[in-house]
Amino acid sequence: MSLLTVSNLTKRYSRGGKTLAAVSDVSFHIEPGETLALAGPSGSGKSTIARLVLRLIEPDGGRIEFEGDDFLALGGSALRARRARVQMVFQDPLAAFNPRATVARVLDDPLRIHGVAPRTERPRRIAALLERVGLAADLAPRAIHEISGGQRQRVAIARAIATKPSLIVLDEAVSALDVSVRGQILDLLLDLQREERIAYLFISHDLGVVRAVAHRVILLDAGRIAESGDARTVIDAPQSAIGKALVAAAPRLNRNRP
Numbered sequence: 213m214s215l216l217t218v219s220n221l222t223k224r225y226s227r228g229g230k231t232l233a234a235v236s237d238v239s240f241h242i243e244p245g246e247t248l249a250l251a252g253p254s255g256s257g258k259s260t261i262a263r264l265v266l267r268l269i270e271p272d273g274g275r276i277e278f279e280g281d282d283f284l285a286l287g288g289s290a291l292r293a294r295r296a297r298v299q300m301v302f303q304d305p306l307a308a309f310n311p312r313a314t315v316a317r318v319l320d321d322p323l324r325i326h327g328v329a330p331r332t333e334r335p336r337r338i339a340a341l342l343e344r345v346g347l348a349a350d351l352a353p354r355a356i357h358e359i360s361g362g363q364r365q366r367v368a369i370a371r372a373i374a375t376k377p378s379l380i381v382l383d384e385a386v387s388a389l390d391v392s393v394r395g396q397i398l399d400l401l402l403d404l405q406r407e408e409r410i411a412y413l414f415i416s417h418d419l420g421v422v423r424a425v426a427h428r429v430i431l432l433d434a435g436r437i438a439e440s441g442d443a444r445t446v447i448d449a450p451q452s453a454i455g456k457a458l459v460a461a462a463p464r465l466n467r468n469r470p
């Protein structure tokens with residue numbers, strides 16, 4: 213059984229009296245500990261798929277099975293319990309969190325909300341999470357806006373792993389970082405994946421990064437799957453028109469780990 217199975221997912225938006233099919237008949241699966249990348253031009257539906265998988269928005273059609281459950285049918289406490297198992301990291305933690313909140317507060321929230329640890333134990337858990345993502349414990353009282361972009365993304369990852377998820381959706385999670393910090397964050401993600409067997413749905417417009425970290429890739433074009441397969445095979449020899457265009461437009465592709 214796959215960790216996540218998405219079948220015939222469809223999402224339409226209405227805008228100015230017109231209907232736009234943002235995602236059309238998209239199907240894929242993710243195995244435990246695997247990285248599946250979604251790549252494609254701007255507006256091809258990547259973030260919409262991320263939001264559907266996180267159940268931040270509801271689809272117009274299709275099915276999502278997560279850890280054996282009909283994810284779209286879950287409600288109440290069953291949904292809350294499953295939500296702990298699928299976490300997210302977005303491009304900009306300043307937008308995702310209250311910039312004035314302390315690092316400790318940002319990490320305490322998931323521990324409290326999902327009942328991961330009682331109040332007295334949480335400071336210890338927070339220190340352990342900071343250490344796990346390579347941050348010093350004395351960062352805990354600092355405000356989110358007072359730390360660097362790389363440190364903020366490490367806090368976002370610490371928050372995502374706080375509830376011991378089996379899947380993390382990473383939506384352009386390294387895109388805003390400069391190249392050396394990006395490499396460090398990718399290394400951290402790969403370490404966590406190896407140790408905790410976390411699967412990633414890795415959304416990126418950067419084919420070099422996708423080639424370096426993903427096992428498989430799906431190329432999207434106007435809400436539909438244009439091509440999919442082994443990440444290196446697809447990126448080194450794309451078959452679809454959109455794949456060829458994306459590779460041609462990509463800056464020098466890094467053939468190895470960044």
Ligand SMILES: Nc1ncnc2c1ncn2[C@@H]1O[C@H](COP(=O)(O)OP(=O)(O)OP(=O)(O)O)[C@@H](O)[C@H]1O
Binds near residue numbers: 234257
């Ligand atoms: N809330 C919304 N209301 C109306 N249309 C939307 C909404 N969100 C997205 N869209 C449209 O749906 C399509 C897919 O958007 P989506 O954000 O999923 O693409 P994307 O591949 O993530 O793009 P990008 O790389 O620019 O982030 C686009 O045409 C977009 O304009």
